[in-house]
Amino acid sequence: MSVRGVCLDIAGVLTDSGRLLPGAAEALQALDAAALPWRLLTNTSRRPQTAILAELTSLGLPVQAEQLFAAPRVVADAARARGLRPYLLVHPDIRAEFAGLDCREPNAVVLCDAAEGLDYRSLDQAFALLRAGAPLLAVGLNRYFQGRERLELDVGPFVKALEYAAGMEAEIIGKPGRAMFELACASMGLAAADVAMVGDDVEADVAGAVAAGLQGILVRTGKYRDGDEQRLPPGAVCVDNIAAAVALLV
Amino acid sequence: MSVRGVCLDIAGVLTDSGRLLPGAAEALQALDAAALPWRLLTNTSRRPQTAILAELTSLGLPVQAEQLFAAPRVVADAARARGLRPYLLVHPDIRAEFAGLDCREPNAVVLCDAAEGLDYRSLDQAFALLRAGAPLLAVGLNRYFQGRERLELDVGPFVKALEYAAGMEAEIIGKPGRAMFELACASMGLAAADVAMVGDDVEADVAGAVAAGLQGILVRTGKYRDGDEQRLPPGAVCVDNIAAAVALLV
Numbered sequence: 001m002s003v004r005g006v007c008l009d010i011a012g013v014l015t016d017s018g019r020l021l022p023g024a025a026e027a028l029q030a031l032d033a034a035a036l037p038w039r040l041l042t043n044t045s046r047r048p049q050t051a052i053l054a055e056l057t058s059l060g061l062p063v064q065a066e067q068l069f070a071a072p073r074v075v076a077d078a079a080r081a082r083g084l085r086p087y088l089l090v091h092p093d094i095r096a097e098f099a100g101l102d103c104r105e106p107n108a109v110v111l112c113d114a115a116e117g118l119d120y121r122s123l124d125q126a127f128a129l130l131r132a133g134a135p136l137l138a139v140g141l142n143r144y145f146q147g148r149e150r151l152e153l154d155v156g157p158f159v160k161a162l163e164y165a166a167g168m169e170a171e172i173i174g175k176p177g178r179a180m181f182e183l184a185c186a187s188m189g190l191a192a193a194d195v196a197m198v199g200d201d202v203e204a205d206v207a208g209a210v211a212a213g214l215q216g217i218l219v220r221t222g223k224y225r226d227g228d229e230q231r232l233p234p235g236a237v238c239v240d241n242i243a244a245a246v247a248l249l250v
Numbered sequence: 251m252s253v254r255g256v257c258l259d260i261a262g263v264l265t266d267s268g269r270l271l272p273g274a275a276e277a278l279q280a281l282d283a284a285a286l287p288w289r290l291l292t293n294t295s296r297r298p299q300t301a302i303l304a305e306l307t308s309l310g311l312p313v314q315a316e317q318l319f320a321a322p323r324v325v326a327d328a329a330r331a332r333g334l335r336p337y338l339l340v341h342p343d344i345r346a347e348f349a350g351l352d353c354r355e356p357n358a359v360v361l362c363d364a365a366e367g368l369d370y371r372s373l374d375q376a377f378a379l380l381r382a383g384a385p386l387l388a389v390g391l392n393r394y395f396q397g398r399e400r401l402e403l404d405v406g407p408f409v410k411a412l413e414y415a416a417g418m419e420a421e422i423i424g425k426p427g428r429a430m431f432e433l434a435c436a437s438m439g440l441a442a443a444d445v446a447m448v449g450d451d452v453e454a455d456v457a458g459a460v461a462a463g464l465q466g467i468l469v470r471t472g473k474y475r476d477g478d479e480q481r482l483p484p485g486a487v488c489v490d491n492i493a494a495a496v497a498l499l500v
Contacts, residue, residue, distance in 0.1 A: 120364070121366065
């Protein structure tokens with residue numbers, strides 16, 4: 001594959017359950033050595049950008065702030081850029097990302113995994129705003145995530161609920177939506193076609209990237225399950241792990 | 251139209267905002283006079299069967315218990331008949347319908363408009379059961395209902411959320427599902443093809459009935475909106491109100 005830059009998912013590609021996956025640090029070093037710029041793209045919606053950076057550093061992955069695209073921060077930036085006054089359905093731990101936004105008399109809904117804050121009243125309030133024409137900005141479409149003991153509900157089902165209720169379509173800012181892919185490529189000064197996305201989620205990472213014009217690489221780590229490669233979009237490839245993915249690229 | 255029995259929706263067909271619609275009482279009398287048996291079918295999920303009967307009687311519509319099919323009661327009967335131990339997401343006001351069901355170590359999920367009881371924890375609990383293979387019995391697919399001041403979220407969006415999360419399909423017991431239509435026809439000793447359904451909801455009442463083999467009549471009262479007749483299934487008809495519907499049938 002011929003690329004001029006790389007986007008990478010974090011969980012399941014570079015890390016797993018708070019540990020570094022084998023070859024992750026070496027892979028980023030190899031990209032640096034080949035002068036290939038890279039960005040990390042995550043839909044994680046229960047930790048602020050600063051906490052993710054701190055964790056990566058503590059694991060031995062030196063990542064600069066401008067190399068990390070965390071979907072909640074991107075959602076907040078989009079709301080600011082468009083002058084929206086969002087009704088916030090967000091996890092308490094990432095509320096600070098939305099500091100400075102005027103949320104009075106809301107004219108938009110932002111849905112970033114509110115967890116315990118998601119209840120009938122808050123969803124009904126969001127529904128009323130959507131019915132009145134407000135846009136819905138959502139962090140992603142993930143169905144569930146690996147919790148401490150079992151899979152737990154992620155934000156996607158609540159996006160689907162509100163879309164169905166109000167008869168409208170959400171703007172998915174994080175993966176598999178286009179917005180975060182486009183911002184990451186633009187931050188490297190590259191066209192999407194010159195960038196490959198490496199991920200363990202065939203839908204959000206790989207199909208989303210290909211739909212946004214990037215090249216796609218699926219790794220057989222993290223949430224990868226046997227047979228996922230049957231659902232690869234045309235042109236995308238599947239390799240064993242991050243080391244194999246980077247070997248394809250440098 | 252040639253029929254041997256009739257099913258009717260209540261809200262928007264016979265009543266509106268707690269009042270009788272013009273011609274409603276006369277319509278039921280005309281069916282009785284023509285010796286056409288009839289059943290009332292409602293997805294109302296915030297009032298028990300007994301309260302619905304009492305309200306109809308107080309409005310001057312003498313309805314016998316066996317003539318009323320309220321979806322929550324039908325859901326409860328289905329759970330009992332199948333020996334299910336449901337995890338109940340139901341409105342507090344209809345909890346009594348589920349009396350006697352063993353709900354320990356649940357092996358099914360029942361979703362009947364829990365309103366304030368629907369929150370992240372309860373939906374996540376339902377999700378875990380569905381992932382483990384439990385069936386999801388839902389009262390209906392309604393997107394919203396007319397609340398006191400505005401449209402409010404109904405049960406349908408939560409069905410869609412759980413279906414998306416767990417990658418499975420709910421059994422819709424009330425309209426537009428087949429189960430309640432089939433039970434109503436069976437209670438009159440009639441084949442579905444010999445029964446017409448009269449409703450104001452082109453999807454839940456009319457398309458649902460036609461999919462279950464009944465004939466379909468849409469009335470231009472209640473939640474009917476201009477243009478709904480464009481979405482009628484083949485063979486179904488649209489008339490102004492309950493009086494016109496019954497005139498077609500007797």
